[in-house]
Amino acid sequence: MGGGAAGFFGAIACAEANPRLSVVLLEKTTKLLSKVRVSGGGRCNVTHHCYEPVELARHYPRGGKQLQEPFRQFGAPDTVRWFEARGVKLKTEPDGRMFPVTDSSETIAQALEDAARRAGVRVLTGTAAEHIEPGPEGGFRMALSGAQAPARELRAAKLLVATGGNPKSSAYDWLRRLGHGIQEPVPSLFTFNVPNSPLKELMGVSVAHARVVLAGEKLEYEGPLLVTHWGVSGPAVLKLSAWGARRLHELQYTGTALISWLPTQQEEPLRQWLHQFRAEHGKKTVLANPLFGLPQRLWRTLVEQAGIGNETRWSELAGKLQNRLIELLLRMPLQVRGKTTFKEEFVTCGGIPLAEVDMKTMQSRRVPGLYFAGEVLDIDGITGGFNFQAAWTTGYLAGRAMAGV
Template structure:
């Protein structure tokens, strides 16, 4: 159940491995592969260039340990090969993200739709299971509503409904005996309503470090200034690693931004001492340093109290100290979060100790399998959540194929 990445991959893997089966894919909305289509700004960040399992698991705040064996069976190289076999070539960006060479998410969506149809998967849209009833002799009765209102009997079932933002969304799985790790958001940007940088919307730096003051949370990466606060990979990845702690803090705190993380305070002071000796006649505001954008540099210098005509040779030690502080530890008062585009990701879901990670089958309900974000697995931005969906969907589909009666994905 679920017409997203994990559901499609599971259904395809099952139908291809055992063509004798009747495989149904149920999607409660009228849209298939919605997240695939919006991912990566419409380009679809399929996976990440991580040839080894050791590299790959480092990017999962939740599920890293449990994903080691699944990734050995079907990791990033296998994903690349799977799409290549079906006519879709992937390319690697300088930062490791992998996209289709067409730079269009429709390429990936169409590949999955074509593969499902070729394998004989029967796709039912606007159809949801209101209730799952385990049957005494094995299998399940699915009480469907929507366009296909009926009771469907199946032997095995794959739940790939994605991450659910509210705990009560998992109640139908709780009735089957499963526990649920309470869901909280992951991958979000920081709202800074009183930001002194509001006028710099759209300005970005290729490398900054964001630290959450008073917490053991920090991350380096590109940073983008927005009209509501700060975004970019540095913030998104920090939000993923700190998802539960930030939820506990009600998304409030102080983010300290280091705009030049290659410097320590000592090395920065030494560098400026030499620079001032050689460039004393240059005005501070008009000559940005460290490769920072002109508008950002000017704003930081003005916030430090530097005047428009102040030359480096005239800069008082007090103002230089303020500038150093803003360069290395600029405080921004975080007051809330904003979901990153339409790519909602949750931290939480079905506990992994309740799942056989070799087959994705429930340890509590025989014949019930899980894949994708419904599990307590989430990765940072960069193609890692899709990779977890491909992997868990593939393994679940392989396991589902080892039966002789209708299967639902």
């Protein structure tokens, strides 16, 4: 169940491992692989160039420890080989993200659809399973609905649930009725809304390396940062939101984010460096000469926020104003008041607790014959191809186990 990355991968793995089986994939909408198609700005961030299982698992705020062994069975290098064997070569970008050389997500979607067709997977779109119950003699009975549903009922010996994440707890009620617990879902991978941001006029300005700290919490992350018209985004913010998903939910997405524009600098060495700079370049105006490689528009805002005049020279800069500038460079406070989902690449923290799943086969420990893959599990990774890798891995293991391999 589920026509996304995990569902397709599980169906293909099952059908290829045992061609005698009848494998049916159900998708309630008319669109297949929709998240694959929008990922990475339409390029599809397939996986990450992190080939060591323990290291790869460190990129998952939830599920990392439990994924170490599954990654040994099917990890990032296996994903690369899988797609290359089907005519799709991947490339690695400087930050480790891996994309098809075509830079088109359609390449990935088409490869999956073609592989499913060749393996004999029957794909039914516009078909939802409204009611699922264990059959009297094993297996499952599903009541189908939808304009394209081929029948009112479908029976299956084994069932793979790859329905993705959902921010609404009620969306998991049918799994509760089957006997499973649910880790309450909350959003992950989101940007920060800062309604009264002093950076509001800097939309589009980016910094390659910044640190974001949530004041009063043990939450921080470094990486590229992007100023938006609603607040701040970029990998530093998105990854922080993933690690702090549950805590930020508890805080109702409010708090103070402290931005360091110079994350490699300590305060005292920075103060000494500025002292030397002033001695050597005292005639330069502060505003017109950005330091540390910061974008000019950002430097101007920091200088203005520090209360430094447009014509003030470094030799004339009062100590109090320099202290303000240093504070803004290292700990600029932004009042976060809400979140915004990152484009259409939303991720949910929560789902089926991993203690209720055999991670070697992805089979339910509570309901024999029931398997899980992808984001319906309480697994989520940071941005960078990690969520897709979890989908490929869990789908592959589930499909093979269902095939009896």
